[in-house]
Amino acid sequence: MLKEYYNLNEILVNHLTNLELRQLKKRVKQVSQTIKDINLISKVKNKWKIHHSIINLFQRERKRGQKYQTEVTIHLETGYDKNYYYQLAKDIYNDKPNNNFCFSIEKDINNSEHLHIATQRTTKQITSSIKRIERKYNVTILKNKHTHIAPIYDLEDYLNYISKQMQPITLH
Incomplete structure (x- = not known):
């Protein structure tokens, strides 16, 4: 009672x-x-x-100590250059711009460009943004076997990883 x-x-x-x-x-x-x-x-x-x-x-109020909580890697088939990935990152950010967001574009051993993103959005929120970008540009990102979206468990390690070829670009 x-x-x-x-x-x-x-x-x-x-x-x-x-x-x-x-x-x-x-x-x-x-x-x-x-x-x-x-x-x-x-x-x-x-x-x-x-x-x-x-x-x-x-109730306990948990404050997220991390600036970023989700990592995204997008590596489309060959033929997409640094400018394409830069615009793709900006479009994903602009879908919901009021959050922490940084990205880097790097080349793999086959000299193929790909995109790394660290964002404050949840995996569900970033997936929704990418779905809207897919419809806008008629491109397959989420079903691509080289696309990876996951929570960031070790922020320092992830930021070091995406900084190995270039300083990440931060959007505000």
């Missing part, structure tokens, strides 16, 4: 938050300063009284 008000102990015991006691106490102070409605949060006899409707404010 849903209670109307909870104290800190009840929030912890009933697993209504993913915070530890110390973090919960800190968050209660923050929330009580922003919410002035005593019907939602108040201190009665040294115990906090928290209304069930604001329990969601006591």
